[in-house]
Amino acid sequence: MNKNDALLKDIRERLSDFRYIHSLAVAESAGYLADKYGCDKETAITAGLAHDVLKELSREEYSSFFENENIVLTDVEKTAPKLWHAIAGAYYLKKEYGFSDEIITAVRYHTTGRANMGLLEKILFIADFISSDRNYNGVEDMRKRAEVSLEYAMEEGLRFTIEDLARECRPIHPDTIACYNEIIVHLSQK
Ligand code: DGI
Ligand code: FE
Ligand code: FE
Numbered sequence: 001m002n003k004n005d006a007l008l009k010d011i012r013e014r015l016s017d018f019r020y021i022h023s024l025a026v027a028e029s030a031g032y033l034a035d036k037y038g039c040d041k042e043t044a045i046t047a048g049l050a051h052d053v054l055k056e057l058s059r060e061e062y063s064s065f066f067e068n069e070n071i072v073l074t075d076v077e078k079t080a081p082k083l084w085h086a087i088a089g090a091y092y093l094k095k096e097y098g099f100s101d102e103i104i105t106a107v108r109y110h111t112t113g114r115a116n117m118g119l120l121e122k123i124l125f126i127a128d129f130i131s132s133d134r135n136y137n138g139v140e141d142m143r144k145r146a147e148v149s150l151e152y153a154m155e156e157g158l159r160f161t162i163e164d165l166a167r168e169c170r171p172i173h174p175d176t177i178a179c180y181n182e183i184i185v186h187l188s189q190k
Contacts, residue, residue, distance in 0.1 A: 003097055007049055010096075015056055023049055025131035026124075033123040037150060040120075047106045047124045050093050055085040062088060076171045083173060086111040113158060113179030122150040129157045154183050 011023050027048030034044035057065065062084045066073060069091050077083050090108035093099050106124040109117065113125055130143045130153070138160065145153035158180040165172050 003099075004046060004049065007046065007053075007097065011049060011053055014053060019052055019055055022131060022133045023052055025133040026051060026127045029127035029131045030123050033127055033146065033150070034120075036147075037119060037123065039123055043100070043103060044120060044123055044127075046099070047103045047120060048127055050097075050099070050103065051089065051107050051110050051124055051128065052085060053107075054089040054092055057085070057088065065091075076173055079171050080173065083111055109175065112173040112175040113154065114175040115178040115182045117179065119150075122154065126150055126153045126157065129153070151183050151186055154179070155187055158183060 012020055015023065027045045030044040030048035031041050033039070034041040054065075059081070062081075065071075065088050066084075069088075071087065071091065073084075073087070077087065086108055090104045093107060094104050102118065102120050105118070106121045109121055110124050110128055114121075117125070126142075126146050130139065130146050138156075142153055142156055145156055158176065162172055162176065162180060
């Protein structure tokens with residue numbers, strides 16, 4: 001079995017129908033953005049398929065995963081269960097599949113973003129927002145922005161996430177803030 005076949009079987013077994021379909025849709029969007037912005041398409045598709053592989057672990061499973069792998073979370077990360085799947089997923093994919101650091105990093109930061117993101121990281125970050133299964137208010141604007149530039153779409157995605165989190169009194173990861181600041185500075189210099 002090649003790596004993508006094994007990965008497909010893995011996500012099919014680990015994820016609900018809803019999230020499996022989401023993963024296929026993100027892979028498709030990542031492939032599209034890769035063509036558009038000059039990234040390797042196969043790599044982007046693999047990252048899309050893999051990005052939420054551990055999204056459906058239980059709290060107990062995450063706890064034992066982090067303990068077994070000696071992963072120490074920051075206080076913000078401990079307080080934000082939504083961030084756990086990206087951290088655990090990146091470790092899991094390195095260990096089980098030996099994917100390239102490029103793919104592992106893209107998965108690791110697909111939820112928070114971070115400063116100095118590479119092309120594949122940005123593509124996965126945006127593919128997750130614009131995939132065909134998404135239907136939140138504003139998704140059409142995000143899709144239009146993704147046609148203009150990855151950074152222009154990221155500005156909107158990050159603002160959306162930060163506003164949402166602040167409204168609900170949830171912590172905002174420092175990587176998310178760093179990513180937002182960098183994108184705003186970058187766009188203001190254009
Ligand atoms: O896994 P998906 O649902 O496809 O998407 P995702 O990995 O981007 O996760 C989105 C969720 O993660 C969303 O509910 C907001 C949350 N999130 C994103 N950035 C941060 C965050 N939560 C906290 N507490 N802090 C963040 O910086
Ligand atoms: Fe995710
Ligand atoms: Fe996702």
